[in-house]
Amino acid sequence: MQQLDALRQEFRARLQPLLAEAQLAAEKDLLQMFAEAPDVAVGDALANVAMLRRDALRHERRWQARIDAAFAGWPARAPAATGDPAAFALLSEGELSTQLIGQPAIEALQRRFSDALSIVESRLVSLAARMGGDGLPANPFAPPVVVDAFLVAFPPIDCEPLLRQSLLRHYERLCGAHLGPTYAWLNGALAAGGFAMLGGSVHAAMVSQPVGSAEGASWRGRDGLAPRGADEGRGAATPASRGDAPAPTRGNLLRAYVRARRPERPIDDSRRAFGDREFLAVLSLLQGSETPTRWPPADPGAFAVQLRRALLAGASSLGMDADAALPSMAQDDAIDVTALLFDALRASACLTPAAEARLVRLAWPWTRLVLEDPQLFDAVAHPAIRALATIVTLWDGNPGSGDDAPLHALADAAADGIANAYQGELAVFERALADLEAGSAPLLRRAAISERRAWQALDGSERLEAARRSADATLAERVGERAVLPIVGEFLAGPWRGAVVQAWLREGAGSARHQALLDLADGVLRLDADAAQARGAAVADGLLSIEAPLRACLAAVGEDAGAIDMQLASIAAGLALPDAPRAMPGFTALATDAADPDADADAAEPGSASVPGPEVGDVLVARDHGASTRHLRLAWRSPLTGRCLLVTRQGARHAVLSPRRMAAALASGELLARAGPDPVEAAVCHVLDEAAR
Numbered sequence: 133m134q135q136l137d138a139l140r141q142e143f144r145a146r147l148q149p150l151l152a153e154a155q156l157a158a159e160k161d162l163l164q165m166f167a168e169a170p171d172v173a174v175g176d177a178l179a180n181v182a183m184l185r186r187d188a189l190r191h192e193r194r195w196q197a198r199i200d201a202a203f204a205g206w207p208a209r210a211p212a213a214t215g216d217p218a219a220f221a222l223l224s225e226g227e228l229s230t231q232l233i234g235q236p237a238i239e240a241l242q243r244r245f246s247d248a249l250s251i252v253e254s255r256l257v258s259l260a261a262r263m264g265g266d267g268l269p270a271n272p273f274a275p276p277v278v279v280d281a282f283l284v285a286f287p288p289i290d291c292e293p294l295l296r297q298s299l300l301r302h303y304e305r306l307c308g309a310h311l312g313p314t315y316a317w318l319n320g321a322l323a324a325g326g327f328a329m330l331g332g333s334v335h336a337a338m339v340s341q342p343v344g345s346a347e348g349a350s351w352r353g354r355d356g357l358a359p360r361g362a363d364e365g366r367g368a369a370t371p372a373s374r375g376d377a378p379a380p381t382r383g384n385l386l387r388a389y390v391r392a393r394r395p396e397r398p399i400d401d402s403r404r405a406f407g408d409r410e411f412l413a414v415l416s417l418l419q420g421s422e423t424p425t426r427w428p429p430a431d432p433g434a435f436a437v438q439l440r441r442a443l444l445a446g447a448s449s450l451g452m453d454a455d456a457a458l459p460s461m462a463q464d465d466a467i468d469v470t471a472l473l474f475d476a477l478r479a480s481a482c483l484t485p486a487a488e489a490r491l492v493r494l495a496w497p498w499t500r501l502v503l504e505d506p507q508l509f510d511a512v513a514h515p516a517i518r519a520l521a522t523i524v525t526l527w528d529g530n531p532g533s534g535d536d537a538p539l540h541a542l543a544d545a546a547a548d549g550i551a552n553a554y555q556g557e558l559a560v561f562e563r564a565l566a567d568l569e570a571g572s573a574p575l576l577r578r579a580a581i582s583e584r585r586a587w588q589a590l591d592g593s594e595r596l597e598a599a600r601r602s603a604d605a606t607l608a609e610r611v612g613e614r615a616v617l618p619i620v621g622e623f624l625a626g627p628w629r630g631a632v633v634q635a636w637l638r639e640g641a642g643s644a645r646h647q648a649l650l651d652l653a654d655g656v657l658r659l660d661a662d663a664a665q666a667r668g669a670a671v672a673d674g675l676l677s678i679e680a681p682l683r684a685c686l687a688a689v690g691e692d693a694g695a696i697d698m699q700l701a702s703i704a705a706g707l708a709l710p711d712a713p714r715a716m717p718g719f720t721a722l723a724t725d726a727a728d729p730d731a732d733a734d735a736a737e738p739g740s741a742s743v744p745g746p747e748v749g750d751v752l753v754a755r756d757h758g759a760s761t762r763h764l765r766l767a768w769r770s771p772l773t774g775r776c777l778l779v780t781r782q783g784a785r786h787a788v789l790s791p792r793r794m795a796a797a798l799a800s801g802e803l804l805a806r807a808g809p810d811p812v813e814a815a816v817c818h819v820l821d822e823a824a825r
Contacts, residue, residue, distance in 0.1 A: 135325050136259065139318065140203050143273055144196060146314050150306045151195060151285065155184060157302040158295060168581065177295040184290070191285045198281035202272035207256075207265030233297060234283050237304040241275035244308060244512050248315040249274060255319065258327040273318060278307060308512055382509040382820065383469075389823035390468035391461075405460035406447070412500065412556075414446040419496035419551055435471035435478075439495060443467070466503035470495055476815035477524055480807070482753050482761040487527040487540070490547040494520070497554035504556060509816055516561040521812040522568045523547050528811065529753035529763030535782050536763065542571045575782075582783030587768030590777055590788065598772050599636040600722035603629045607719060610653050614716070619706040620660045621717030623699070628653055629722065630689040652681045659707055666710040675704055746794070751806040752778065754786070762786070764803075 159181045166174045184191065242249070253271050260269040271277075282303050286296060406414075447457070459467060474495050478488065501516055502508060508516065526543035530536045546564040554560040607629055611621075628649065635646040655678045662670040679700065686696045706712060746752065746766050754762040764786055768777040774791040789797065797803040807814035 133263065136203065136206065139321060140200065143314065143318065144199050147278065147310060148192065150303060150310060151192060153306055154299050154303040155181065158298040161298055173294055177292045180292045180295050195281045195285035198284040199277065202277040206272055207260035207263055207269035233300055234279050237300060238276050238279045240304065240512060241307055241311065245311055245315060248312065252315055252318055255322040255327045259322065305513065381507065382816065383506050385820060385823060386469045386509065387465045390465055390472065394464065394468065403458050406457050406463060411459065411463050414443055415496050415500050416555065418442055418446045435474045435495060436468055438492065439467050439471055439499065463503060466499050469502050470499045472819045473815050476818050477811060480811060480815060481524055481528040482755065483527050484532050486532065490544060493551045494547055497550055500556065515558060515565050517812050519546065519550065519561045519565040519568065521810045522565065524811045529761040531760060539572060539575065539781060542568060579781060579783035583767045583779050586779055586783065586785045587777050590768060594770055594772055595637060597723055599633045602636055602641060603632040604721045604723055606632060606650065610657060611717060615714040616657065616660050616717060617706045617712055617714055619702050620656055623656065623703060624653060625717060625719045627686050627689045631685045633722065634688055648681060649685060652678060652685060663707040663710055664714065671707050675707070746776070746805055751809065753804040755802060755804060
């Protein structure tokens with residue numbers, strides 16, 4: 133009981149700071165949202181943040197109480213009362229909201245730490261048996277307890293929905309970064325307390341040992357996170373090499389793929405495998421000595437060839453006989469997986485020679501990372517993957533000059549920082565990622581504002597032209613070849629057409645206001661026809677019936693009360709004279725024929741808006757005949773004509789292309805579409821697709 137209580141207190145102390153960190157992160161997001169687009173809901177959420185800050189102690193106590201409740205009576209579980217009416221009670225709206233937003237976070241964390249949780253739970257079985265428990269106890273350290281404690285600490289009655297979702301999102305992200313080390317500590321503490329893993333579990337073949345020893349590994353194989361074992365002389369063992377049945381994760385699929393492609397070693401090959409320490413020493417040497425001025429070689433080949441050639445040269449420089457040793461199977465896997473990933477990155481990105489040289493240098497820390505972290509490609513938002521993805525994104529299509537130079541320099545500094553400092557510490561990637569985000573955030577915010585202004589201006593201009601064309605067509609359709617009184621023609625061509633444009637823009641075609649204006653035009657033309665036939669009574673009744681719509685139409689275009697009375701009097705006077713001259717009115721079109729200088733002639737073709745093309749937010753790289761490149765983003769796609777606005781990294785307008793011109797540019801290679809916002813994820817998926825084929 134004392135050991136369990138000590139574990140509970142330490143577990144609670146490790147995670148409690150996440151409450152304040154989540155509040156700070158949510159407040160930062162809301163402030164940024166409010167600065168970019170002030171909104172009442174965001175303002176209310178910010179005010180709610182201030183209230184939560186004043187009641188921080190009360191929320192922490194709720195969180196602690198919920199964590200402690202998971203340990204109450206452990207390992208015995210209270211039996212469910214048969215026929216308990218509460219078991220069939222309806223959920224309140226707050227309880228339902230809690231389940232809807234909390235369950236995805238719980239499932240994501242459980243998937244991420246499934247292996248670590250299975251090890252911890254197998255040790256908890258031993259602890260429960262020591263305490264007299266019977267059966268498999270609930271895990272009081274599991275993600276459902278952690279997430280539920282947060283939701284209890286911040287109930288719907290205390291939080292705006294927008295704020296609560298933001299808080300939970302950041303809390304889940306922070307838990308993803310902290311639960312791994314916490315579960316590693318918990319496993320070590322249980323092992324140090326003498327609680328072995330359950331003998332009948334699938335992990336029984338793995339070594340059960342205290343974590344804190346200097347010689348042993350913190351975790352072995354699937355017994356946790358990254359295998360950091362002692363140098364065994366034959367290279368790091370993997371679950372597959374020991375005969376375990378690893379889960380079909382992406383890392384396992386990648387390793388199986390590279391092994392299938394690798395030629396088998398001769399049976400009589402007597403060369404030994406590099407030891408872990410030897411291999412890491414060579415990686416450290418190459419990582420520190422290779423510079424962007426020396427790489428890539430004059431005849432750049434596949435990354436696997438470059439890495440192995442440099443590895444043997446580095447081993448020779450350290451006094452190792454390259455003819456007497458070779459990488460172990462796990463080391464070969466790390467080299468080949470890294471090579472495949474970096475080959476895909478280099479092929480999918482337009483890099484300057486300096487950026488490509490730094491990418492080659494980054495392969496050394498990544499080889500070590502792939503070797504030491506088997507779950508690298510299965511972790512959610514791993515900082516190393518995010519850092520590499522951000523670096524490649526900032527390099528892609530960036531010539532390193534002009535307005536894009538600061539972003540290229542930022543990526544260069546991050547890449548050099550990783551290559552110079554990484555020796556197995558994940559904090560190096562975390563620092564690089566933090567520097568990248570801090571350095572690019574102001575530039576990206578300004579770019580987002582400029583981008584929004586650019587597409588809003590285009591969208592407003594296009595909608596105005598569409599509204600004017602619609603008003604012109606409606607007027608021509610209703611008047612046709614008809615001769616009307618001059619006062620009627622002036623009213624329809626002027627105030628009425630202006631009001632139709634406003635109704636189309638504000639409420640849309642077919643709205644009640646738009647239809648009322650169409651009915652008004654029909655009524656005025658009908659009165660003109662009655663006046664021509666000297667139907668005085670019909671004209672008088674008609675004028676009375678359309679007086680209110682006439683006044684509303686004139687008021688909509690800005691006429692004051694006096695001008696409206698004068699206009700009504702003029703229309704009535706004109707309709708009172710049956711013999712007044714009539715003629716076909718001549719209208720000047722409101723819509724202009726001036727085309728956008730960057731747009732194509734087919735931009736307004738009927739049905740062009742439905743032509744398939746890139747989606748808004750997609751990244752494209754423009755490449756001209758001189759081989760220079762430019763990173764672009766599809767900021768807007770017209771819902772009317774399908775025209776596409778391409779902007780630069782700074783959010784400045786680059787070009788407006790019609791769907792046909794966009795398709796032609798993509799087909800010719802003038803524009804290169806990227807597979808997604810994350811180049812590393814796209815590269816991994818590409819390699820996995822090749823493996824599946």
